[in-house]
Amino acid sequence: MFTSLSGRTAIVTGGSRGIGKGIAKRFGAAGLNVLVVSRSLDEASAVAAEVGPHAAGFAADVTNEAACAAMAAAAIDRFGSIDVLAANAGIFPAARLGEMTGADFDHVISTNLKSSFLTVSACLPAMKAQGQGRIVLTSSITGPITGYPGWSHYGASKAGQLGFMRTAAIELAPWNITVNAVMPGNIMTEGLDGLGADYLAKMTASIPMKRLGSVDDIANAALYFASDEAGYVTGQQLVIDGGQVLPESLGAIEAMG
Template sequence: MTATALLAGRTALVTGGTLGIGFGIATQLREHGAKVAVTGLTDQECAQAREAGFSAHVLDVRDREACTQVVADVVAEFGGLDVLASNAGVYPQSSIEEMTDEDIDLIFDINVKGTIHAVQAALPELIASGRGRIVVTSSITGNYTGYPAWSHYGATKAAQMGFVRSAAIELARKGVTVNAVLPGNIVTPGLEAMGQEYLDDMATSVPAGFLGEPEDIGAAVAFLASDGARYVTGQGIVVDGGQILPEEPAALEGI
């Protein structure tokens, strides 16, 4: 099967699709033949996405009504919706001692409630499609690993997987699959800002020996959105170059 044939004739919406992993997802879905709309937080982000050839819409996923309106706009433009890649999320750092209620509310409202809002808004169209696909961007953090100052972030990523599993059961007989991708260390503008030395150090903890690209996550999403994944639901695909595998750093010595 050619790359363009995989998702030919399908329409997709990628929340948080103007930057980083979301842009990689959008790019891969388009390369596999889908018509793709993305959302971003600002007019500037959306303008850049439009320059790259995407339909782009300003959206804060905390706003339920705005999610519903964006889906309606995408359907009006494309004639339907087959794939929702719920990717919008934030990853601020905060120690447990310093974490405020505002910090907790922000990350849960965007990462968890925002995911549910996006799914609720898209669901009628995904059911009508007859081949609806929901793919949530979760993380290895919170599901397999932990990291200092990311306890609240890890909690939201684990919460997303809890949602995925139960939603998959609820929607299975409505023709909609619900899955997730769990990225490891992926090179994004935010990570690149940490400097090359930091990137090189991170790569040493990955058995593959290098950090992933946003398109690596997008390729997994494209598979989960395809007919080839019609019998896959309630699952999380880890895309991390083997990062979660070593029991200790010494396991990587000499490979």
């Protein structure tokens, strides 16, 4: 059983849907105050209402330094501290090399990777002042471990998050601030709806556990990294994929019987 996190404050970026929404709701159920951050205040506030009375919505473009500073200030004004940052904001528009533009690449890198740097930087003064903090990045198996056509920019951003994490963990350790990452496989969210039934069926067939993950699978891991029990864990990544990266070939899946 985790030590109570009741009364602590978490910021969850990209919190209006999918994994971010799941993390926000899991944190709220554990007793944390939650600032749900999205580009849309209406969407963030709707999720905050689901989380409960100790949650609030906030609109911010996390690729903008001033907006990230305003986000951190809002958390402190509303709840009095910043104990946990779940840097979850991310996009994954498909574009193959030869068709992808420089603007396409920059947009994904800025949203997925630069935002990790900016949100962490915005939360550091509060975390350093209180001598503790938990930072949880949402990376992916795509990029650090696997690849998928059309997602070279996405893969680069997610691998980049892990490089950022390792040095950030070293730099921030003196203030008892940990930096870790969850690495989801294929998780059933709204973001997969447009990929089609055939894609979903093929992805499910490639996973040894024979199911797509749920947002709760990721949220539970994020909660662990946010806990006191994870206080001696930093600079680490946790793959949550139902064993997807394990088979060496389709033959290994078929041999399962």
